[in-house]
Amino acid sequence: MYKYLILGFLLLPVLSFSQDKLNFQRADSLSYSYFQKGEWGKLKILLQQAFKEEIDSKFMRQRAGYAFFITGDFTSARIQYEKALEFDQADEVTREYLYYAALNSGSEETRLLAENLPASVATRLGVKRYNPIDRIDTEFNLKTNQTTTRSNQMYYRFGISSEIGYRFSLYQAYAYYEQTINKELTKQPEYLVLLKYTLSPVFQAKAAYHHLASNAASISYPGNLGFIGLSAQWRRFSLEANTSLLKTTLATTLQTGIQGGIVLPGKANLYLKSAVFGMYESATYRTIFSETAGLKCTGNLWAEGNLTIGNLKNYSTYNSLYVYNSVDPSIFRTGFSLVYFLGKHLSILGNFTFDQQKIESSSVNNLYYQYSYSGGLKWKL
C-alpha cells in the first residue's frame, strides 16, 4: 500500500507538469477563450506564464493589454500594448488602446501617442494637433498658523495649458500670494510659463520661467527663476534630473535635484517617488529629501501623500510651479491630497498640508505650526 502511495507522490509532479505545460497553441487558444469569456484574472496568469516561457505573439500581447486595461491596471496595460506595438507598429487596435492606457496612467508620452491614433479614432475623441486652450485650472489655498505676528496666508492661481503640435506643450499661470507679518503686508503676484518638449516616448525636456513680483511693506523685491529638466519614463520607472536658479534682490539660490519613481503592478496603480535636492545659497549648502506615494482608491478617486524634510527656504517644486519663498522657511512638511475625476473633463483637487515653520528673524529655534487647506479645479476642454 505504502509502495503505491510513494509511487503516487513520485508521479505527482510529472502529472501536474504535463497538465501545466504550455505551448503556443495552448496559450493562444486558451487566452482567446478567456478573452471572449472576460475571465481577466485567468487570462493574466496564463499569459504572464506564457511570456515567461517566451511564448509570445501580437494577439497575446493585445489580449493581456486589454485584460489589464479593463481591470484598471493602466501601467501594466501600457507595457503590454507597447510590446504589441513592437510586433506591428501599424496595428490600429494597439495604437488606440495604447493611447487610452497612457492617458489613464498619466503617462508623459500620451500626446505623442495621440499623433499615431487612427484618423477615425482621433476625430471621435476630438484629438487635435493644436489646442490653444487644452486645459484650464484654478487653485485656492489658505494657510493658518498659531503665531500672533503672522496672519493667515492666502494664495490663488489660474492656469491655461496649450498643446502646440504633438510634442510641445505650454502652461502659463498667474498666481497671487498674500500675508501680513508684523502688521506689514506682503503681496506677491506671480507669472509662470512652462514649456515641455517630448523628445521620444521615453524622454522629455522641460524649461520654465517664473517671475515673483514680491512686495513687502511697499518695497519691491522682485525675483526671477529659471528651470530646466530632463525626465525619462520607461515601463514602470521614471527618472528626472532638474536644476533651477532663483535670483531675488535678497539672495541667489541654485537648486539641483534628482528624482526617481516606480508604479507598482495592480489596479490600485500605487506609485512611489523619491527625490533629493541640493540647495546652494549664500555660500551654504543644504539638502532636501522628498517622498511621495499615491494610489487610485476607487474608480475616480486618487489619493497622494507626501513628506518633505529639510530647510525649504526658496525651494521650488512641481516644475517650479510653487516657489516657497515666504519669510519663514518650512523645515518639515507633510501633506495629503485627493483628486476626484468628475466625468471626462473635470477634476477636483483637495489638499491638506502640515508645515513646521521657523521664524526667520528669531535667533533661537522659534518654531510654529502651519495648516494649509487647498481646493482646486481642472477643466479639460
Add this chain to the structure above:
Amino acid sequence: MMAVSLQAQNISELQSAFSKSYIAENQNNYIQAINEMKPIYKEEDYISNIRLGWLNYLAKQYSESISFYKKAIALKPYAIEARLGCVKPLSAIENWEKVKEQYNEILKVDPLNTTANYWLGVIFYNRKDFRSATALFEKVVNLYPLDYDSVIMLAWAKLYNNSHTDAKLLFQQALIIRPNDNSAQNGLQLINKWLEVNLRPPGQQKK
C-alpha cells in the same frame, strides 16, 4: 586515414538522422522529427539549424524556430532561404516589424527577389501605404507579367493610389489571365463609377 573514416561515419550519421527526421515529418510527427535531429545537432551547422527552425515552426514552437533560423542567418548572412524561413514563425506570431526587417535584408542581397517584393508589398498594402506597395508589386509584375496575384495586387494598389488609368489596364490584364475574376471585376466597377462621377462634362456634375 582515420580522419577520413571518422568523417565518413559522421556523414553517414547525419544522413541517417535527416532521413529519419524526414520520415517523422511526413507522418506529421514533428516532435519526433525534432528529436531525431537532436543527437547530431551542432550549433555551427547551418543545415541543422535550418532544419530545426522549420520543424519547430511546424510544431508551433515559434520562439525556438526563430532562434534556430537566427543562428542559421548568423552562419550564412547572405543565404536568402534562412531569412525566408525565419519569416514564417515571425508571421505566425504577427511580428510584422521583424518580418519587414527580414524582407528588407533579402532585398539588400537580391533586389529583385520576387517573394520578398511581393510579401513586403502586401504588408505595405495592408498598412494602407499604397505608394510603397505599388513600387514593390511593380517590380514583380515587370518580372512576371502573367502572375495573377501580383497583377491584381498592383491593380488595387494603383487604384487606391489614385492611378485609375493604370489600375484599369491592370484589372483588364487580370481578367485575361483569370477570366470572370471577381476581384478584377469589382475593381473595374469601382473605376467606372469613379469615371462617371469625376469625368462628367462641366454643368452635368451630379448634385
